[in-house]
Amino acid sequence: EIVLTQSPGTLSLSPGESATLSCRASQSVSSSYLAWYQQKPGQAPRLLIYGAASRATGIPDRFSGSGSGTDFTLTISRLEPEDFAVYYCQQYGRSSHTFGGGTKVEIK
């Protein structure tokens, strides 16, 4: 099973700043089958990015994904107040699906 390690655990930033979130896989992720989700307290997760770099429907272009192989990044440029949340990466290749442990983006 592929293990995903997200870093940092918590990111403290101010609105308007940029956030860089990392997701590292224990093995190469097939065909960039990597997604990112946002979860706010008391809400279900929301798909942001799939295929490592494609934005899901309705996702603002300040969210961008990159990477391949074992190293992936979610970048949020110009943080808005509604962007403070927990972010999870997920791989969906290699016959299973696994999630990373999450990165919390909090207001500094």
Added chain:
Amino acid sequence: EVQLEQSGAEVKKPGESLKISCQGSGYTFTNYWIAWVRQMPGKGLEFMGILYPGDSDARYSPSFEGQVTISVDKSISTAYLQWSSLKASDTGVYYCARVRWSRFDAFDVWGQGTMVTVSP
């Protein structure tokens, strides 16, 4: 509008059985895989298993194989997650989610979650 509507919160005792549901609407239910995801209190997301409503093909994460059963009633566009004997460690929020395209794809639509509390 594509939606997944989950059944309401449950409070159960250890050893009891439970079946929770997830009803799809706004799309052809039988054409998309449905996944189940657990979130224990204050913790992250865990993939439990996945089912194709068209032929009831169900696959499980090794961590959940034998612990739960995923099923479907396609006549009412509803997927189920069930336990035969609950444990306190089953406490958490359970989400169903639609898989975006093929079995190996991201989860693009999520249910609102069902809170399951297992306590003596």
